[in-house]
Amino acid sequence: MSDKKRLxxxxxxxxxxxxxxxxxxxxxxxxxLLKLGLLGNSALDLMLTVILGLGxxxxxxxxxxLNRGAGLIAGAITGAVxxxxxxxxxxxxxxxxxxxxxxxxxxxxxxGGCGGGLLAVRExxxxxx
Numbered sequence: 088m089s090d091k092k093r094l095x096x097x098x099x100x101x102x103x104x105x106x107x108x109x110x111x112x113x114x115x116x117x118x119x120l121l122k123l124g125l126l127g128n129s130a131l132d133l134m135l136t137v138i139l140g141l142g143x144x145x146x147x148x149x150x151x152x153l154n155r156g157a158g159l160i161a162g163a164i165t166g167a168v169x170x171x172x173x174x175x176x177x178x179x180x181x182x183x184x185x186x187x188x189x190x191x192x193x194x195x196x197x198x199g200g201c202g203g204g205l206l207a208v209r210e211x212x213x214x215x216x
Contacts, residue, residue, distance in 0.1 A: 094161060097153035101165035102172065105146020105200070109169075112138045132188055140195030143169055147203030162204025166196035 116138060120126065126134070146169060147162025154161045170193055 094154055094157060094164065097150045098161055098164040098168055100153055101146040101148075101150025101161065101200075102168040103146075104149040105142045105144075105165060105169050106172065107142075108145035109139055109142025112141055136188070136192050136195050139169075139173075139192055140199035143196040143199035144203035144206075147200035148207040149203075150200070151204035151207035156208060158204030158206075158208035159201050160204070162200035162202065162207075163197050164200070165204070166198070166200030169200070170196040 113135070116134060143162075143166040146165045147158070150161040150165040151158035173192075174189075
C-alpha cells in the first residue's frame, strides 16, 4: 500500500476515534455540569473547544500508531478531518457560524492532533490491524 493511501486511511480512522472520544468527554462534562449548575456561554464554548482539542489528540494518537510514523502530519490531517466533519454537520443543521471561535476550534483540532501524533511516535509499541 502506498504511503499516502495509508496516511489518509489512518487519518480517517483517527478522526472517527477522535470524534468518539470527544463525544465521550462531552458526556462526562455534561454529567459534571448537571452537578455544578449552568455555565455562561463563553465558558461553555471554551470548555467545548478544549474537549474538541483533547478528542483530536486522541485521534492523532490513533492515526500515528496506525500509520506507523509521520505523527505530526497524521495528527494534523486527523484534526482537519474532524473539524471538517463537524462543520459539515453544523452546515446541514443550519447552525454553522464562522467567527473567531471557529479559528480557535481549528487551532485546537490541528494542534491537538499534532500533539497526539507526536506522543504516539515517541512511544515504542505499535498497533496492528
